[in-house]
Amino acid sequence: MAKHGYTIEQLMELAGLSVAASIASEYPKGRVVICVGPGNNGGDGLVAARHLNHFGYQPCLYYPVQPTKDLYTRLLLQCQAHGIAVVDDLADEVNKCDIVVDAIFGFSFKGTVRAPYDETLSILRGIDKPIISIDVPSGWDVELGNPQGVGLSPDMLVSLTAPKLCANHFAGRFHYLGGRFVPPDLARDLDIPQYPDSSQCVRLL
C-alpha cells in the first residue's frame, strides 16, 4: 500500500477503527482489556482502544513492552488523552473485564513466544472471557494456524484487508473482515467480499 502513497498512520487508523466496529457489532458495552504487543498488531490495538472508548466501552491497556518509536508513543498518548489506563496486573484485569482484545502478534509472527508474552499467552489461554484477535490469533502461524497449541482460541477473529490462510482453522463464533482500504479493482482480484453501505467491517461467518 505504501507505493500508493498511504502512511502507516492512515492505514492503522482505519484498521483499528474496523476492529472496534466489529466488536461493537457483537458484544454489549462493557470493560475491555486490550493486550498490546510490540509491533503493528499492537498499534492496531491502541487505535481500537480509542475508538471503543468513543463507542461507549471502558477500555484499558495491558502493554508490557512499550516501544519508543514515534508511531507508538503517539498512539499511547492519544489513548491517555481519552483517559484510557495502562494496567499492570493482567490476571486481575481479565477477571474484572467483559472481553479481551488480543493485539499482541500479527501476521509476521514466527517461531516461539518469548518473555514476557509467554506469560501473557499463558494467562489468556486460561480465561473464560471472550477473546477478540486482530488479523491472526497470537501464537498462531499465519499459514499453519495453531499446531503447537501455544496460541489463543479467540471467540472473534477480525481479519484485516483479507483473511490469512490460518483463518481456516478459526473455530470461534464470529469472523469479521476489516481494513476497508484496498482499492476496489485490487479487492475484486483478491475476491474480497462486499462491505455493506459505509460500514468499516463485514461479517464473514
Place this chain on the structure above:
Amino acid sequence: MAKHGYTIEQLMELAGLSVAASIASEYPKGRVVICVGPGNNGGDGLVAARHLNHFGYQPCLYYPVQPTKDLYTRLLLQCQAHGIAVVDDLADEVNKCDIVVDAIFGFSFKGTVRAPYDETLSILRGIDKPIISIDVPSGWDVELGNPQGVGLSPDMLVSLTAPKLCANHFAGRFHYLGGRFVPPDLARDLDIPQYPDSSQCVRLL
C-alpha cells in the same frame, strides 16, 4: 489535537471518512464531483473521494491548484490508485454529475475569493445539483455566514468536530456532524451530541 499526539493524516482520514459516510446516509449512489481547494478542507475532500469510491459512488476531482506538500501529493496518489480521475472542465462535469462536494475553503477562509476559485464559486452558485459543503460552505465567513452573497448554498453541511457559528445560517436540508475524534470528556464540555453506535457521523437537523 496535536498536543494529544495526533497526526494530521489520522484526523484527516477520520474527517474525510465521516464526510463520505454522511453523504452515503442521504444521497443515492451516483457520480460525484469533488471540488478540492488548496488547504486542509481540500485534503478532507480527497479522503472523502476515496471512501466514496469504496462505498460504490463514482467520484472525480476538480483540483485546479495542486499543492506540492507531501500530505496532499500522497492523498492525490491514493485517489489515483483508486482510478479517480482529475477533470479540467468543471462546468461540463457538474452537468453530468449527481452531486457536488465543496471541499474548497474551510473555517480559516477570510476576505475575498481569489482566482481561480472566484470562477469555481461562480459556476457552483449557478447549478441545480445538490452541493455538500465540508465544515464551512466555501465563500462563507466562519462566524458571520454569507453576508456578501459570494458563498455557496449547500444542500448538506457536514460540520467537523463541532458546528461553527456560521452553521446557524445554513438553510439546506441536511446538517451532519463528523470527525468523531474529540476525546469524550472534552466532547461533553463542548456539548457535542452523541453519535449512534459505531457511526462516524450523526445527523443534527
